[in-house]
Structures are given as structure tokens and as C-alpha cells.
Amino acid sequence: MDLEAEYNNRARVADSAARIAAWARDAAAFREAWAEADHALPYGAGERERLDLFRPGPGQAWPIALFLHGGYWQALDRSFFSHAARGLLAEGVAVAIASYDLCPAVPLARIVDQARGAAAMLHRRTGRRIVATGHSAGGHLTAMLMATDWRALDPALPADLVPAGLPISGVFELAPLLGTSIATALQLSRAEAEALSPRNLPPPGGALHLVVGGAESDEFLRQSRDFAVHWGGTFEALPGLNHFTVLDPLGAPGGVLARRAAAMALAVA
Template sequence: MNPEAEYNNRARVPEHPAVMAGWQRDAAAWRESCPRAELGLAYGAGERERLDLFWPEGEASAVVVFIHGGYWMALGREWVSHCARGLNFHGVAVAVPSYDLAPGVTIGTIVAQMRAACAFLHRRHGKRLMVTGHSAGGQLAAMMLATQWRALDPALPADLVPAALPISGVFELEPLLPTSIGAALGITAEEARAASPRFLPKPGGVIHCVVGGDESPEYLRQTRDMAAAWGGTAEALPGLNHFTVIAPLADPGSALVGHAKRLACRQ
């Protein structure tokens, strides 16, 4: 197994610049056309500790958090606003946070920031949250499901995040260590293990792990192993790679949006 070939998604998908340019175009369009969007809400003190909250027409039946990817080192909420579109059409509100980027901060700090964003949303709207996310955001979504919320704040419900839907997540970080990604992150083996939800105790709640059917064997394996470890389910979406796998989130009629809605509204 060649770790670099397995985990360097930009090298595996040469057409990724065009796909990501499409993200930017579609995200900007949804920020303009969403029925109601609250942009730049501060969940913390830092410049990137902000989230955008996209509301459906009428009252929201649930609130979902979508966390962007970029191997914890790139991108931001403005790249993926369109991932709220499908759920918005089904009456579900979607929050899209940014976070500080590694290696300027540790992955542990990013996990703490996403916990702060979830706590902020609960205090503001009083709802439990289904958390989803792409790539690094998939790892972060799983970490939210595993969080002991009352240890952070006794006023928070223990099941603040009762369900997670990680998409193309990295749930074991140690295989990244010998790659260019691991070198750029600058993480130690101990830090990688601590940030690997695959090895955390099985939490309460529900997890459904999704991956593109055309992704690397390691991404497919990690998805299966993560679901098995926590008693969840796994699904590979045929014909989709690491960059196209989030496209169904913008489509109200997609099976992925339907599954996300069921997880969000089961609380």
C-alpha cells in the first residue's frame, strides 16, 4: 500500500480544480438565493470562528451542521454554502462553520472549535443537531458524536449531537503520517491517535458513513471500519470521487439528502 497514492486526493483526481471552481460558483449562488441566510455569526472570538446559517422557507424542522474539508489546512465555509441547499428545500436549517487551519493550530483545537459552534447553535435555537461534513469535516462530525457534552457544560444535553453523517472522512489519522499531508500537518503519532474517532469508545447515537465509490481503497476501508466500530452503517456512492461526492447535498431529490433529513428529524 502506497499511503501517498491512497490519501493524496488532489493527485488522484486531476480534474479537481474545475470541480472546486464549481463549488465556489454554486456556494455563492446559494448565499444569494437562500430564502433566509444569516452570514458570519460569531461562535468564538477568532476571525475564522464564524458560521453561516441557512434557513428554509417557514419554520425549520431541524438544524444540521455541515463541516467543510481541506485536510484541516484549507478552505472555509464560503466554499460549501450550496451543501445546505438540498436540506433547506426539505425544511431543515443548515449551519456551515469555518475553523482555524492547521498547522497554525492543532487538530485538537479545531475539534474544540467545532464543539463551540455546536454549543452556540444549541444555546441559540434549543435544538439537538445532526452533524455532517466532508473529508476532514467527516472526522470532525464523528468527533462531535463522540463528545461528552455535559463534561464541557452541564447545561448542555448529553445527546446534543445524536446523529452524524460523515462523508469521505478520515477516521484513522496515523496512516497520514508518512504522506505529504502528514508532513504539512506536522502532527505526532500521539496526536494522530488522539484525533482518530475510529479508536474512541462507541458513543450513543447513530452514525451513517458515506464515501464515493471511486475513492481510494483506503478511504473505502476507513469508511467501512468506522461504521463497524460504532455499530453504524456505511454506503459507497457509485461513480463519485472525493470531490464529486458532496454534489448530491445540493439536490433536494437525492437519496443522500433524504437520508440526511431522516437522521436530522429522528430526534
């Protein structure tokens, strides 16, 4: 199997650069238009340890979802994904979109810790449990949040702080990346790749729904399908969508992913 071809989505999708540029434009326009938001809220001391919190309306009494962006833990930030909140906001769910540091400036384990810090900050701010969702690398981080022992991090946090997750085109086994160009910035040993793979962690319980584009590589389809079986979640492949267009139904009001994520958020609110 050509693992580079299976996992290098920018090379696999011909218009990937144009789609990422369109994300940036759509996200900036959405931030300009959406008034009910707090921007660059700190969840840690670092420059990139910030999140934007979008609310459906005035006040704080909303179910909440945390969105974690993709980029193979080595590219992009929250500014490319603000518009992904639109669909959940239409369903009455507040959405936090977080940035984090990138490899190789920090190790992947540090990024996992930052995702945990963002979730903990949201709970302290809102008092609510959180549905996690994320795209690509953010799908991996979504699963890692579900698997977290929150009481070990802070006894004041609820044990089920993140009881539900909706990873979109996530990577749950990191070892296949080691022989690809993607691994250069990650600088993972095989032992680290295994330890940071959600597929190798015991199922934490909770609600898990995995989504992947039907036009994605065989490996992306396999990873989500196998992970759903391992953790007892559900799985769907959205017909005709690739690794980039699969995110569209989350940001679309009435979109299939927005409705699914909103139902999960309401169930744990």
C-alpha cells in the same frame, strides 16, 4: 501500499482544482439567491470562528444540521460550501455551515474544539439537538462531535447534543497520514494522531451513517467501512463517485444524501 496515492485526493482526481473552483462559484450564487439566512454568526472570538445559518423559511422552528467542510484541516472555508445546504433546505431542515482555523496556524485539537464550539452555539441559539455532517476532514470532525462529552464541556448542554452523524468520505484513523505530504501542515505526533482518531474512541451510540464514493481509493473505502463496524453504524459506497463528486447528492434537492440527512435530523428534532 502507497499511502500518498491513497490519501492525496487532489492528485488522485485529475479535475479536482476545477471542481473546487466550481464549488466556490456555486456557493456564491446560492448565497446571493437564498434570502432566509444569517451570515457570519460568531461562535467564538476568532476571525474564522463564524458560521452561516440557512433556514427553509421564516422563523427558527426547524430541525438543524451542522455541516463541516473538508480540506484536510488545512484549506478552504465555509464560503466554498453554501450550496451544500440546498438539498436539506428542500427537506425542511435548517443548515449551519461553519469555518474554523487551519493547520499549521493552530493544532488539529484546536479545530476539534472549534467544531464543538459551533455545535454548542447552535444549541444555545435554537434549543435543538443537532445532526452533524461533513466532507473529508469534516467527516472526521462529525465523528468527534458525536464522541464528545458535552456535559463535561458545559453542564447546561444536553449529553446527546449531537446524537446523529453522516460523515461523507471521512478520515477516522489519522496514523496512515503521517507518512504523507498531508501530514506536513498537521504536525501531529503519533500519539496525537492516535488520540484524535475516532476509530480509537469508544462507540458513543446514536445514529451513524457513513458514505464514501465508490470510485475513491481503497483506503477511503476501508476507513469508512471499518469505522461503521466499530461504531455500529451503517455504510454505503455511492457508485461511480469520487472524493469530490460524492458531495453532490447532499446539495441536490431530492438527493440520496439530502434525504438521509433530513430523516436523521427529523428523528432527533
